[in-house]
Amino acid sequence: MGAEQKKFIAMRPISSSSVWLMAAFVGYLCSMAGAQDARLVILPDGGNIIRPVGANIVLTCKGEVPDPELISELRWLGPNGQELPNGDRISSEELVSDVGRILFIKGLQEADSGKYTCSAVYTSSQRLEAHVNLTTIVGITWEDAPTEQSAIFGQPYKVRCVVRANPPATIDWQKNGVGFTTNNQYVIENDGVLIREVSLEDDTYFTCRARVQTTGQLEDRRIRVEVFIPPEFIREPVNTSIVEGEGGYMECQASGKPDPVYTWLDRNNQNLNLNRERFIVDEQTGRLTINDAKRTDEGEIKCLVENRAGKIQKTAYLKVIMKPVVVEYLNASGIMGREVSLTCKASGDPLPEVTFLKEGTLIPYTPGVQNSDDRIIVDTSREGEYAQARLVIRDLMRSDDGLYACIAKNNGGNYTKNGHITVEFPPSFALSPMSEAWSWDNHLVNLTCRAESIPNATISWFLNGRNLENDYNIRMNAFNGESTITVTPIDLSYYGTYRCLATNIHGKDEKAIELREARAPGPLLQTKFETITATTITFNFIGPVDNGGLPITAFAVQYKLAGQVWDEKPLQRVWVVGGNEYYDMHDSIAHANTDIPYILENLEPQTIYSFRFAAKNQVGYGEWSREETHTMPKRAAPEEPYIIAKTENKVVSTPYPDRYELLWSAPPNNGEPIDYFEVAYYPVRNTSAGLIEAGQLVRTQVPYPANVRFEMKNLKADTIYRIELRAHNVIGFSAPAEILLRTAKDAAAVEEEDLSATISPRDPASPSQSAVKAGTYVIIGVIVAVLIFIALVIDVSCYFVNKRGLTYMICSRSGRNKSNGRSSSNKNAALMEGGKEEHNDEKTPLREVTVEFQDACRETPCAEQQQQQQQTTQVDQPSPALINDDQKELIKDDVTDINNGLKKSASKSSVAKDSPV
Structure with missing residues (x-):
């Protein structure tokens, strides 16, 4: 649009309908722009996601749109284009805080791989989609790779290692950390490595390593291969014998890896390991211990040894020995001079040997005639299941009487049973020693005679041809061949010769016993006063000529003060002859006396006593001796200990x-x-x-x-x-x-001397050690003698020149001692007379000795002596330098005899000073 047009439009008036139309157009344009910006986003971001099988995954789908409320039909579609249903493993749910939907997949599987789509509708007309590719992989998985495997020595074995992975893994092997490939010993295969022949070197660690290049995954498995060794006998079981009722064992030891297990089977293939009361198997050594063996245990015993590598077995025979038993053995009797026999039967397996042994002897009899006594014969034989022996003794003597052991012996041990041979014989008084008896003053007396005889003899007593059975003054008692009569000699007619007569079926014998009348002993022949002290007298006696027919049992002394009369109970002491007791009539107490000869004690010093003496036997005291008077010495120092x-x-x-x-x-x-x-x-x-x-x-x-x-x-x-x-x-x-x-x-x-003698033995050709030592002593002695001689010469010179020196001092002291000697002797005599003595309890009395050292020989060779002050010192009275003159024999190192070395009198030398003795 040109500038002019823009200007025209701006300047043109705008109607209301036009405004609405323009507004709608602008809104459409805005909505179209928002639809073009809406989209779905899948987290985690990225078009491809790789996860291992078994893992868990979560996928989040979020809508990025201008108006989240315009999104609808938000869902997840699987690889097959179908909506994913909610289940336990796969499920989805909406986001709570945002526009989106979460997809959960648990435990991924290989089939879960593929493209996943998040789909939604925006503004009711626009379809939105987002995609993600999920790839599942299989990680390294050890399907068959045990970490502990075992192989048998000498046999082939495959170390198993089966790995599963997607993408596939590459496998390689290591042994003890060193890799290896297929060779003569090992062959690497897909499912493991084959060991052609297992050796002990294969008892180690093998490593199976798996890697996946595309994923970079690496895993290894360390496999411990343990080589098992089949069992092999070290000690095979051998045939064994065990005594019935006793214990024993059978050996069966084998080597192997792992340690073998031992099983013992009896002849019926019964497992002996299960009978723990009588059969014990050592798990380490395989030893079978059998307790209380029974006869039924006998038979073949099998030792079975096995481990995981194999098993072996060995059979041995168990023999159960039956101990010998004497089943028949009876006593026998015979008459002296005739024949007797003993028969003994015994059983056992093996059949025992049977013989005889007389009590008191050490060597059993041998079969046949005995070399030591041809009167005795032993016959042996077999009687069915028994061994039999017969002992025959001809010309029976009394010494044949006694016990005879029947001894049955086999490998199981010995069995002994005693039988007795009784030898019948006529009566004999050989063991009846009594030939005389004594009585007095109607004292009862027993006369005994013992008649040996089998069977026992009947005994009768006679006096001067008169049967004493009905005499009221005589009591009779007989037991087991011994007869005793108790005689009360009421008058002289009962003294005389008694005759004991024994009779049995084989004969008779008699014994004479003389009954004599006893008397009190006669007077003592002599009484000696051996030793007299202030309080004791030691006697010695010579017994009487006539002991009255009975042994002297004691000596007695009666004593009193001189001038007194003999009363009914004088002081008296009795010493038992041959014993260590005396009886004091003064206190009526028996005393122990070990002094011999006989000592009378507790007398008073300086007292005059009268004594009389008598001997005693069972009848009583004999005639008292005439009176003797003695004066006891005065009190004095004790006797020598x-x-x-x-x-x-x-x-x-x-x-x-x-x-x-x-x-x-x-x-x-x-x-x-x-x-x-x-x-x-x-x-x-x-x-x-x-x-x-x-x-x-x-x-x-x-x-x-x-x-x-x-x-x-x-x-x-x-x-x-x-x-x-x-x-x-x-x-x-x-x-x-x-x-x-x-x-x-x-x-x-002593040990040092022995050691030196062992280490340094003397050479016979060289001088002895004692000789060398003696030579050394001689040289030293000569030197000392020369020095002493020089000192004496100097000292004597000082004495004669200046009246000084040791010689002068000794001579002056000697003069003073002579002048004081008499007074000292008089003092000691006074002490003896008075019965007193001054005595130092601690040591020998000391005396003061003054020694003067002055300057001497100032102009002589001894002028070098220095003047010293006057000193006073205590010097112990010296003990005698020598034992008495009669001790001239020397005590050598080998303790030779010392003749007259020690006197036992008051004049002997003593180490004590001023002794009163």
Whole structure:
């Protein structure tokens, strides 16, 4: 349209009809423009969608139009052009907040592939459509590819791996992570890899790998191949025998993979594994244990072994042994000098051997005549299902009487049954030892005789030809061949010879018993007063010549104070002869007495007693001896104690290197009670002059009556100790009891010596170690002697020149000691007389010794000595340097005898100072 026309139109007046017409035209043009802009959109965007089978998908169709209200008939059409119905797997629904429709497809299938169309009508005339292509693919799926597979050794096997995929997948294989292709051992096929012959190397992992190039999908499956090995016997079952009623086992062991299973079948193919009471199968070894075997178990037994690779079996025979049983065995009797026999029958499978064994012997009889005694014969035979043996003894003797065991023996064991042979014989009094008896004062007495006989004998008693059956003073009792009469000798007519007469069907015999009248014993021949202390007297007795016909049973003493009369109940003590008891009439109590000879105790010191003595037997006390008077000593220190120890060559050895327990018995106290014991000991060594002190003295007190033992500790190993033991009361000390003790070698030192002897044996051609050591000691001794000699020369020079030095000091001390000796002796004598003693409980009394050291020999060779201040020191009174002069024999390392080494008197040497003894 030109400009002029536009201008004309604009300038032309417009009518109302024209305005409406123009408006309608403009609306049409607008509607046409909106119809051309309307369309449907499918989300997800894109014309092609690929999804795997089994997946879920949702498609959304939305309308993009100017006026959504003008859209109608919105729906989804499937690949076949038909509207998709609503179902469980495929369904559709409208959008709530917008114009559109949603399509749901669950579990996609291959048939769901194709073009899907969303269709709608816009403005009632315009049809709108949108399309999408859905492609379903099949992912890699393992249809037949178990992760655990098994193959049998030596056989072909295919490792299965069947894969399903769309598009199809490509398959390759790996073994232990290393790829492989078809070769002599493996053949790769569509459904797996074929192993031509399975070996143990194939017991491993195979990998089946699948890939799809078009989709880029990759999957692999690791397959464990386990190679099974068929069972093979390691130990086959063998024929076995088991004793009836006992247990046993049968072996059946095999190898294989997996572990084989064992099944045992009896002769009737019954599974023995099910009878768990008597049959037990070891699942690991296959052993069949049979308990309480029965006769019905006998027969063939089969062992079946199987696993997943195969099975094997083996049969063996089970033999059930029947134990032997003695079914018939009877006692027998015979007469001495004639013949007797025993017959024994026994059963068993196998048939047993039968023999005999006499009680008290060790070796059974053998078939036939016995070499040790041709009177005895054994015959054996078979009687049907029984084994039989017959024992025959000719010329029967009494020693043949007794038990005879019948012994039946086979592989199942032994069976023993006892039978008895009784030998009949006439009476005999060989085992009746009684030949005399004693009685007195109408005391009852039993006279017994025992007659051996089979059958038992009838016994009668006679005195001087008179049958005693009806004598009222005699009671008779008979039992099992033994007869006893109890006699009451009311007068002398019942003393005499009694005759016991035994009779049976085979003979008779008699026994004589003399009944004598007993008396009290005669007077003692001698009484000795062995030892007298302040409170005790030790006696020894010589018995009487006439014991009254009975043994002396005791010795007795009666005693009283001098001047008193013998009353009806004097003080008395009785000692049982041969026993350890005495009876005190003073307190009527039986006491234990282990002292021999006999000791009378609890007497008063310094008192005069009168004594008389008698012997005693069952009749009573004999005649008392004439009176003897003795005065008891005054109170004094205790007697010497007795050390309880086992000595060898007068030396006690202890098995311990560092300790010893000293034991002793308390001595008589001599009128005053013992309050303690003193133990003193010190080591000694051997010299040419005897034993001398070689170490520290140890002294201790042991309270009494609390103890009669003391343990010495911290001793030196392999050392000789001298030990003194003294008892103490208020008066003083007893004489010392002495022993020498050798301690054992230290165990470590002994082991070291043994080790050195083992490692370094002596060479016979070279000097011995002891010789070398002795040579060394000699050299050292010479050097020491030279030095001592030089010192003595210098000291003597000082003495003579300036009156100084050790020699001068010793000489001056010796003079002072001589002047003081008499007063010291007088003091000790006074102590002895008064019965008192000053005693240091802790150690030996000490005395003050003053030693002066001054400048000496200022102008002599000893001028180098320095002047020292005056010193006062306590020095222990030295113990005797030597044992008495009569101890000259040395104690060697091998503990030689010490002659006269230890005195047992009050004059013996002691380690205690100022002892009252």
